[in-house]
Amino acid sequence: MEELKAIDEGMTTQYIVIRLGQEQFGIDIQYIDNIVRMQHITRVPKLAPYLKGVINLRGEVIPIMSICLKMGLAPDEEGKSTRIIIVKLEQYGTIGMMVDEVKEVVTLNMASQVEKMAYDKDDKNNFVLGVGKYEGGLISLLDLNAVVQEK
Amino acid sequence: MDVSQYLEIFLDETTEHLQNLNTQILELEQDPENMDTINEIFRAAHSLKGMAGTMGYKRMQNLTHDMENVFSEVRNGNIKVKANMIDILFQCLDALEEYTGNIRETSDEGTNDNEPLIKQLNDILNNKEGGAGAAGEAQEAFAEEKSAGEAPAGGSSGASKWQDIKLDSTDRMVIGEAQKQGKNVYGLTVKVQETCLLKAARAFLVFKAVEELGEIIVSSPSAQDIEDEHFDLDFSLLVITEASLEKVEDAIKNVSEIDTVTGDSVDLEKIGAAEKEAAGQEAETPAAPVEETPAKVSKPAKPAAAAPAADSKPAGKTAAAKPVVNRTVRVDIEKLDVLMNLVSELIIAKNSLVAAASANDMQKGTSVQSGVNEHIEYLESVTTNLHESVMKVRMVPIESVVNKFPRMIRDLSKKLNKKMELYMSGEETELDRTVVDEIGDPLMHLLRNSADHGLESAEVRAQRGKPAVGSIWLDAYQDGNNVVIEVRDDGNGIDTEAVKNKAIERGTITPEQAANMSEKEIIDLLFLPSFSTAKQVTDVSGRGVGLDVVKSKIEALSGEVEVHSTLGEGSTWTIRLPLTLAIIQALMVVVGGEKYAISLGSIQTIEDISPAEVKLVQNKEVIHLRGNVIPIIRLDKELDVVSSKNPEDNMVVIIAKKGDRTAGFVVDELLGQQEIVIKSMGKYIDNKCKLISGATILGDGEVALILDANVLI
Numbered sequence: 057m058e059e060l061k062a063i064d065e066g067m068t069t070q071y072i073v074i075r076l077g078q079e080q081f082g083i084d085i086q087y088i089d090n091i092v093r094m095q096h097i098t099r100v101p102k103l104a105p106y107l108k109g110v111i112n113l114r115g116e117v118i119p120i121m122s123i124c125l126k127m128g129l130a131p132d133e134e135g136k137s138t139r140i141i142i143v144k145l146e147q148y149g150t151i152g153m154m155v156d157e158v159k160e161v162v163t164l165n166m167a168s169q170v171e172k173m174a175y176d177k178d179d180k181n182n183f184v185l186g187v188g189k190y191e192g193g194l195i196s197l198l199d200l201n202a203v204v205q206e207k
Numbered sequence: 208m209d210v211s212q213y214l215e216i217f218l219d220e221t222t223e224h225l226q227n228l229n230t231q232i233l234e235l236e237q238d239p240e241n242m243d244t245i246n247e248i249f250r251a252a253h254s255l256k257g258m259a260g261t262m263g264y265k266r267m268q269n270l271t272h273d274m275e276n277v278f279s280e281v282r283n284g285n286i287k288v289k290a291n292m293i294d295i296l297f298q299c300l301d302a303l304e305e306y307t308g309n310i311r312e313t314s315d316e317g318t319n320d321n322e323p324l325i326k327q328l329n330d331i332l333n334n335k336e337g338g339a340g341a342a343g344e345a346q347e348a349f350a351e352e353k354s355a356g357e358a359p360a361g362g363s364s365g366a367s368k369w370q371d372i373k374l375d376s377t378d379r380m381v382i383g384e385a386q387k388q389g390k391n392v393y394g395l396t397v398k399v400q401e402t403c404l405l406k407a408a409r410a411f412l413v414f415k416a417v418e419e420l421g422e423i424i425v426s427s428p429s430a431q432d433i434e435d436e437h438f439d440l441d442f443s444l445l446v447i448t449e450a451s452l453e454k455v456e457d458a459i460k461n462v463s464e465i466d467t468v469t470g471d472s473v474d475l476e477k478i479g480a481a482e483k484e485a486a487g488q489e490a491e492t493p494a495a496p497v498e499e500t501p502a503k504v505s506k507p508a509k510p511a512a513a514a515p516a517a518d519s520k521p522a523g524k525t526a527a528a529k530p531v532v533n534r535t536v537r538v539d540i541e542k543l544d545v546l547m548n549l550v551s552e553l554i555i556a557k558n559s560l561v562a563a564a565s566a567n568d569m570q571k572g573t574s575v576q577s578g579v580n581e582h583i584e585y586l587e588s589v590t591t592n593l594h595e596s597v598m599k600v601r602m603v604p605i606e607s608v609v610n611k612f613p614r615m616i617r618d619l620s621k622k623l624n625k626k627m628e629l630y631m632s633g634e635e636t637e638l639d640r641t642v643v644d645e646i647g648d649p650l651m652h653l654l655r656n657s658a659d660h661g662l663e664s665a666e667v668r669a670q671r672g673k674p675a676v677g678s679i680w681l682d683a684y685q686d687g688n689n690v691v692i693e694v695r696d697d698g699n700g701i702d703t704e705a706v707k708n709k710a711i712e713r714g715t716i717t718p719e720q721a722a723n724m725s726e727k728e729i730i731d732l733l734f735l736p737s738f739s740t741a742k743q744v745t746d747v748s749g750r751g752v753g754l755d756v757v758k759s760k761i762e763a764l765s766g767e768v769e770v771h772s773t774l775g776e777g778s779t780w781t782i783r784l785p786l787t788l789a790i791i792q793a794l795m796v797v798v799g800g801e802k803y804a805i806s807l808g809s810i811q812t813i814e815d816i817s818p819a820e821v822k823l824v825q826n827k828e829v830i831h832l833r834g835n836v837i838p839i840i841r842l843d844k845e846l847d848v849v850s851s852k853n854p855e856d857n858m859v860v861i862i863a864k865k866g867d868r869t870a871g872f873v874v875d876e877l878l879g880q881q882e883i884v885i886k887s888m889g890k891y892i893d894n895k896c897k898l899i900s901g902a903t904i905l906g907d908g909e910v911a912l913i914l915d916a917n918v919l920i
């Protein structure tokens with residue numbers, strides 16, 4: 057909801073631009089704790105497919121999820137550019153999210169550069185708050201709580 | 208005055224005293240003539256009164272004051288202990304507990320004056336010859352006699368300690384200046400009573416009283432030390448004031464629990480100087496009960512003068528009649544958590560070293576290595592010991608929880624009109640502080656359950672030829688890595704038929720299901736939410752909340768609860784709790800290429816079994832082992848992985864036990880025993896997989912999951 061308010065008030069927000077498959081997404085920088093390279097993930101049995109397992113992040117055990125699988129996109133292709141974005145959410149604690157590539161940080165003016173997304177029943181869009189326009193093209197701004205939330 | 212910083216200490220100590228009173232009054236009921244018990248009660252009541260007064264809780268103070276009066280009379284032999292008196296005293300304790308509860312929540316004692324209780328107490332006093340007035344006097348006489356007895360011990364050398372205050376040049380200048388301006392400069396030594404519990408609070412009041420009249424230049428010990436209670440029984444001040452010495456002394460004496468005040472005007476030449484002439488000053492100090500001995504006056508140097516003072520302190524302390532409750536240092540649990548986390552880190556670091564060394568071993572020759580290994584082994588023993596000691600710091604005896612139960616059983620006995628006796632053993636058994644804090648409620652439920660549902664009425668007991676007084680046992684003991692607490696009674700036991708009928712009636716199970724259920728399964732029904740077999744809902748139990756709460760509380764502590772019951776003979780409830788929650792000894796295994804840890808606590812043996820020995824019973828795989836039929840569980844299937852082993856090879860089977868149930872887990876490979884640190888898997892996925900109770904970080908940095916064997920058995 058905070059994001060929506062920000063959109064109304066025409067403030068600027070910084071987003072980290074990530075790539076999932078061919079599409080670009082933006083994650084609000086305020087939730088991001090850390091970005092680490094891909095490492096060995098220990099599988100945890102009996103979990104939903106999008107929960108990949110856990111990693112050791114400097115002595116803490118952190119759960120890892122795949123945004124792609126959660127949003128119903130094609131599964132991640134692990135490669136050299138794959139990263140884990142560590143986000144901190146009040147309700148769910150620390151979570152690592154696998155992304156195909158981390159590109160850059162952009163600053164978007166909420167009034168002029170972001171278009172709010174009309175509510176769409178299409179599942180995929182439920183994860184997106186709006187679309188940002190910047191020189192490189194369009195980025196879908198992710199609603200992290202919706203991404204993390206179990207359906 | 209701001210007393211909030213003492214609130215916590217006050218609450219802790221009040222709880223301790225109330226518990227002490229409960230125990231002692233129970234003892235008094237059994238043995239009304241026991242002078243030791245009466246003295247103990249008197250002291251606890253007196254301390255409570257003093258503390259409540261200091262903190263400004265008037266109602267609490269009034270009530271304890273009257274209780275103290277009654278005990279005082281009992282002590283003097285003027286009143287005999289009677290049953291109704293004990294009842295009233297217990298009611299008083301309940302009222303005090305209510306006050307404490309209010310204070311804990313709102314830092315206010317509430318508005319209940321408990322007048323009926325105070326009246327009853329006064330009635331007790333008035334019913335004996337001599338009347339209530341004498342009681343107060345007697346008690347005051349006692350207090351005086353006590354302080355008089357104590358004074359010589361500390362007073363002889365401590366009365367004029369202010370002369371030993373060290374002054375630096377600025378202080379001297381300030382004093383000199385003040386004297387030039389015609390102001391009075393006094394040195395004061397204040398001695399608090401030995402029974403005083405909140406010395407720092409008293410000192411604070413003294414400081415405040417003095418500051419109203421003048422300015423405190425120096426104190427010994429320093430103001431900070433006094434605030435932190437780093438002083439024995441006395442402290443000294445140098446004060447600049449326009450008021451007279453008498454006025455200052457009176458102001459200080461108005462603070463309660465102050466024993467003596469010794470003071471005189473300061474002569475800059477004398478104070479801190481080598482030679483001291485104290486004799487003249489003594490004449491002006493009427494408050495000091497004992498004149499300073501010449502021996503001290505002639506002491507030539509300061510260090511020497513300080514020495515006898517120090518000597519006399521321990522003597523004074525041992526003479527003080529403070530009850531010996533447990534001698535503890537209160538440590539913030541968060542500090543211990545930090546310590547614990549550090550130990551955890553250390554263990555992980557050690558595991559990494561071990562892993563690195565063994566990896567090196569394989570690559571290189573071993574001549575250089577043996578030295579390293581020796582050091583690693585040493586590190587290992589140090590960390591293990593350190594871990595154990597930190598654990599022990601967190602351990603507290605369950606005594607603090609269970610010693611409220613005798614009182615509870617006594618009350619239940621009266622309320623239910625059944626005669627019963629509680630026998631406790633193993634109160635000294637220690638458990639982690641967090642567990643002890645949580646275990647009280649479940650135990651209380653079980654005891655109430657035994658008292659209400661378990662024990663039969665007197666008539667039924669007589670018919671069955673049982674002793675008229677029912678027995679309930681509460682036994683605690685350590686069993687390997689677990690602590691076991693048993694609640695046992697010689698009552699009726701669980702009527703499985705009644706449970707079954709009730710369950711059918713409630714629609715929990717169908718009659719067909721019921722016919723196929725084992726006794727144990729039926730008893731397990733009792734742990735379902737809102738299931739009570741009591742025919743009548745009583746005040747004590749029968750509302751159907753209880754056993755399910757007991758179960759969930761204990762399981763939240765990673766423990767388990769079991770029932771054994773024989774109809775007509777009684778039932779036993781067994782609670783099994785892990786000793787520690789953070790670091791455990793575990794067996795590392797490999798299943799389908801993944802590493803898992805299984806707590807050693809649940810493992811019985813490890814067996815090498817040929818696949819031919821596996822039989823099918825009711826379509827389930829079992830093995831026959833030393834006369835027992837044990838179901839086997841293939842972990843690769845449970846964990847959705849593919850075993851890397853040839854199915855025709857011998858299987859590694861880990862035999863694990865949960866209560867009286869046993870199962871064998873088939874794994875691919877054993878890696879060995881290791882001390883592991885339990886880590887949460889993060890809020891997001893914790894508890895999503897029931898099979899996994901947590902994760903741990905291995906020496907090579909890899910994460911291994913901890914299998915909860917109890918879920919599978």
